[in-house]
Amino acid sequence: MKSLKFCISLLVLQALFNIFPTIEAVPAFCPGVFREYIGAEGKNVTFSDVPINPNIEFHFLLSFAIDYTNTKSPEPTNGDFLVYWDTDNLTPSHISSIKAKHKNVKVGMSLGGDTVNGKNATFTPTSITSWVRNAIYSITKIVKEYNLDAIDIDYEHFNADPDTFAECIGRLLYYLKQNNVITYTSIAPYADDSVQVHYLALWRKYGHLIDYVNFQFYAYEKGTTIPQFLHYFETQMYNYKGGKILVSFGTDNSGGLSPRHGFFDACSILKRQGTLHGIFIWSADDSIKDHFLYEKLSQNLLASATV
Numbered sequence: 001m002k003s004l005k006f007c008i009s010l011l012v013l014q015a016l017f018n019i020f021p022t023i024e025a026v027p028a029f030c031p032g033v034f035r036e037y038i039g040a041e042g043k044n045v046t047f048s049d050v051p052i053n054p055n056i057e058f059h060f061l062l063s064f065a066i067d068y069t070n071t072k073s074p075e076p077t078n079g080d081f082l083v084y085w086d087t088d089n090l091t092p093s094h095i096s097s098i099k100a101k102h103k104n105v106k107v108g109m110s111l112g113g114d115t116v117n118g119k120n121a122t123f124t125p126t127s128i129t130s131w132v133r134n135a136i137y138s139i140t141k142i143v144k145e146y147n148l149d150a151i152d153i154d155y156e157h158f159n160a161d162p163d164t165f166a167e168c169i170g171r172l173l174y175y176l177k178q179n180n181v182i183t184y185t186s187i188a189p190y191a192d193d194s195v196q197v198h199y200l201a202l203w204r205k206y207g208h209l210i211d212y213v214n215f216q217f218y219a220y221e222k223g224t225t226i227p228q229f230l231h232y233f234e235t236q237m238y239n240y241k242g243g244k245i246l247v248s249f250g251t252d253n254s255g256g257l258s259p260r261h262g263f264f265d266a267c268s269i270l271k272r273q274g275t276l277h278g279i280f281i282w283s284a285d286d287s288i289k290d291h292f293l294y295e296k297l298s299q300n301l302l303a304s305a306t307v
Contacts (some may be wrong), residue, residue, distance in 0.1 A: 185187070
């Protein structure tokens with residue numbers, strides 16, 4: 001009798017699975033992340049100026065913290081980072097306020113950048129050990145002071161070989177994540193051989209520590225078409241296998257595929273393919289002139305379940 005009841009129970013369970021075969025197979029809608037660089041150009045832009053959609057994850061990236069002296073003729077400091085963003089309008093209290101008002105907002109800082117006081121912000125470590133030691137100390141101090149959630153690696157000039165760059169940045173990321181100093185990490189490469197070789201060396205060894213690849217698609221030539229853009233995206237997906245490649249454009253009249261010429265159409269294609277992990281914009285300082293029109297459109301696209 002027990003055997004018969006057991007068989008009947010199995011048949012009932014099997015019937016239920018046949019009736020509802022795909023209940024757990026339906027993936028939850030994931031809108032992706034929107035990221036915005038802010039504070040590099042001294043345009044008096046504040047966090048509250050930028051429209052924030054409550055239905056997506058939103059990251060501000062303070063631009064920049066740089067390991068150079070803040071002098072007329074800046075010199076490298078071997079991992080001792082100083083804050084170079086607009087400290088009058090992007091303060092620790094401003095960060096606390098925007099996070100309290102918008103629970104979906106995270107704030108990080110970007111390291112490096114292109115220039116510092118008109119001079120290339122070149123990655124110049126004295127040694128791997130000393131650079132990492134100094135970077136851990138100075139970055140942890142800034143993160144705690146500003147209550148930051150993330151760091152972004154945006155070096156564009158190098159006075160070190162790719163393996164040294166990979167070890168310095170990789171060990172830094174490992175420490176910051178292991179010790180819960182920050183939650184998110186990202187890198188910001190672009191399609192230049194001398195740049196890519198450094199970031200690809202980092203990715204090969206420490207890619208598992210990197211949450212997002214903020215690829216600078218606006219560094220491609222002006223007049224990029226939708227098919228070209230999609231091809232570039234596929235290329236970077238291949239380069240950074242397994243990574244969350246974020247698409248991008250600049251509001252500073254830079255290159256690539258602009259919103260006026262099909263950027264959002266390309267994003268819709270990627271979204272249908274399930275490969276649109278997020279969008280970032282360079283930068284809020286430039287977007288203020290157009291009242292952040294493209295920030296609104298980008299976030300609306302990411303928040304929409306359909307395209």
